[in-house]
Amino acid sequence: MIRKLSGKVRRFWASLALLSVEMVLLAAVFLVSLTVFGYMVRRVFVLQNNDFDQQVFDYLGGWVTPGLNRFMQAVTFLGTHRFLIPANLSLIAWFLFVRPHKWYSIKVPAIALSSLLLMSLLKNLFGRSRPLDPLLEPARGLSFPSGHALMSMTFYGLLIYITYHSVKNPRLRWPIIAFLGLLILTISFSRIYLRVHYTSDVLAGLALGALWVVLALKLIRRIEKQGKRTLGPIVGHGPAPTMGTGPVPNAPSEPM
Template sequence: MISPAKLNMLRRTRVKIHKALAQAGLLSAELVLVFVACLISLVIFSWMVKKVIINKQDEFDFAVFQWMETYINPINTSLMQGITFLGTHTFLIPANLLLTAYFLFIRKHRWYSIKVASIALSSTAMMFLLKNFFSRERPLIPLLRPAMGYSFPSGHSMMSFAFYGLLIYLTYKYMKRPALKVATIILLLLLIFLIGISRIYLRVHYASDVLAGFSVGIIWLVFSIGLLNRLEYYSKRNLQEVVEE
């Protein structure tokens, strides 16, 4: 006859095992999803480089421009200008500074502030490096006014994915309410997509620029988060070993 105390202990052990298996399954699913997203992004970026940079084939880009022309009107133009502003350095630099300050001074989480600043700075450096390496000229006839710098990949698309993608990561990891979490992630993904669309609509980027920017943004964000998480882990472990000594 098993005593009630042993039965309770067995139940608690079974619950812990089930919880550990569920967490392991979720982690495996997350890793597979991230790997697939990065693989698809790498394929898209490689395809765009081959198509528009190496082979100089721009049929896809001009087909998208032609399709987009049917939606050009004053209301949409004003809307696209507002959306594209959310991907500019004028907006993203203060936004990154505020988010860094929030984690550093309000939440007192030094590593989150390091992650925000590191991803912002490294993404900017990567963007300028790629733009100058490929040196693709922008569309000749912008809708409103010309933009500065090279075209490929789209800096707005890449930087938007770096910043808003980081917000998606933080939302997924730490927001408790499932419905609010899903709604926030969907809205942020929609915003990233619309920022890319706005660059094509305003004719300051080709569609291939935007797709390349999204692809590099995804890969760089995943790489940066993974690297920074490992650095945080080793930093805390080393600190704990020092304290224990």
């Protein structure tokens, strides 16, 4: 009995320590993202300093090749609405019918739609024009912040969140998270390479996307906790679906 109680106490303190680390990391992401976005807004619209944007374009001009052009076009497609709309719908269907977890099926459209609305509002608020000399094809719409960077950060960032809490095998979990993080950065970089966004647009989009996904998950998590008792039978909240092999008894719980 004493040994079992001692084991439970150790597991409790281990889980509490892990949760504290997660909260510190989330707070750091929030503060860094807010700082980067504020700095970009000040630099571009208050100081009207675009020297860095042009310097990046000039540097990348020496790396342009037909093969790299095709690669960047393929990568940038993964951040377009033509890909993200069916990807979001597929993810919703997955959590409704394949591995039921209806709170995840709520989080996916909530974050996608709110991110789209936020992007549209800010683009029209700042009204920055696109670069005048795109590498291949011109892009429509306004430039700041980058929609590709913002929407990629929120969608693939949500996948990182789901992977962290759902994939129990660490040998599978961390490579997936690393791949998704690299994909976010590559999609964002492709917009600069193709000269359809300034570097400041992309950095602002990444920062705003990270900021928004943290806030949205925090808000949805709070609604989830408050509605468990009254909406539980309707929403069908249950444990997060497990992916990967082998149960992990001390798997991290959702901090948000």
